[in-house]
Amino acid sequence: MTEFCEGGDLSKLISSKKGMPEKEALTYLKQIVDGYAEISMNRIIHRDLKPANILLKDNKIKIADFGFAIKSLDAKKYSSYNVGSPIYMPP
Numbered sequence: 001m002t003e004f005c006e007g008g009d010l011s012k013l014i015s016s017k018k019g020m021p022e023k024e025a026l027t028y029l030k031q032i033v034d035g036y037a038e039i040s041m042n043r044i045i046h047r048d049l050k051p052a053n054i055l056l057k058d059n060k061i062k063i064a065d066f067g068f069a070i071k072s073l074d075a076k077k078y079s080s081y082n083v084g085s086p087i088y089m090p091p
Contacts, residue, residue: 005064007056014051028054031061039063043072050088 007013010028014020020028032054039046046053047068055062068083082089 003057003062005055005057005062007059009052009064010054010056010061011051013056027059028061032063035061035063040072045070045072048084048088050085052085 032049036046036049044066046063046066047070048065049063053063053065055064
């Protein structure tokens with residue numbers, strides 16, 4: 001099931017504004033952290049979190065694209081796989 005997010009994604013929002021005021025960025029960051037905490041409580045690792053995978057609907061974020069997601073219990077099994085978008089991957 002897919003929800004229509006008329007606000008586009010975070011990367012397009014940042015591009016269109018040529019940056020973002022700190023207060024607005026903190027609002028989105030808090031929502032991202034809260035969303036990721038919820039995902040973690042359900043023992044899921046997203047593995048491709050980036051602005052293009054953060055959708056906007058009524059100024060609320062929606063974390064999307066769970067194509068590389070795994071259950072945290074399987075993390076050891078997949079630890080040798082390099083997935084995600086290189087520019088956003090941790091070192």
